[in-house]
Amino acid sequence: MSIKQAPSAIVQLAESGDPLAQEWLGDHLRNRELHEQAVRWYAQAAAQGSASASYNLGWMYYHGRGVEQDYATALRLWHQAGLQPMPRALGSIGLLHERGEGVPQDYAEAARWYLLAAEQGDAPANWFLGRLYARGLGVPRDAERSLRHLRRAAEQAHRSAQYSLAAALLERDDPALLDEALHWLRQAADAGHADAQFMLGRMLADGDRVPADAALGARLLQQAAAQGHAQAVAELARHTRSATEQGARLWAQAITQCHLGTLRQLATMADADWNPASWSQEQVAAAFDCVEQLREALDAVYRP
16 A cells, blocks of 8 residues: 555645644554655654654664664654653653663663653553562662552553553462452453463463363463463463373474574574673573573473
């Protein structure tokens, strides 16, 4: 689909210099994966001071869609949008600092930008900030403050925050918090969050802190597995292990999915020279998590 298939009135407005129409065309083209054309219209709208167009153009540079990937340009554009102000852009600046993309990795600086965005109600920034407080990265470890930020994001239907909040509450193993934890876990699972589907599905399958419901548990595990969730595939195999053809197929799929998924996650953390010695502490921890997931899945497969 090209610009010729967009509404002619909007095209005319965009060509005459209307920034709203230019940005609309950018969105229209990006949604149809015509990225180079989208970049051109976003750039024109951003040049006229559109904060959202600057943000979207930064997103294109960050992901390398329609342009060569360039974190520095993404950072400049997000600064430009954030000054207007635009909370989402401020949070995105924080993400660059957290990941060390285009700037030195600095959790404290990431937390500063996340807080600026979170104070303006940005849900992703509250989620990111909640994660930092939970782990004590760039800020003092503070479980209560972490929960506060996660709740703010969860209440805005941020499904990853809903899952993170549920997991944090369940980890406390406090019966008084169980109802709230299950509420957020169900919200995230219903929204299609694979980790939430896996966690709730396993709880239901095992009768862990909830009445056992094998059928619903299996359905949630299948939904997570369909998204490539390696542990869900392994869990399905564990619950259906038998000499049947279906059981054998699930076991084989569990091994394959876990192995490929782990390699894929590790590959994203490696530099061009595959030099783990240069990885950050967070990357090393994530790598160990990947390997541990694979080990657990293989243990489940080969356990007598």
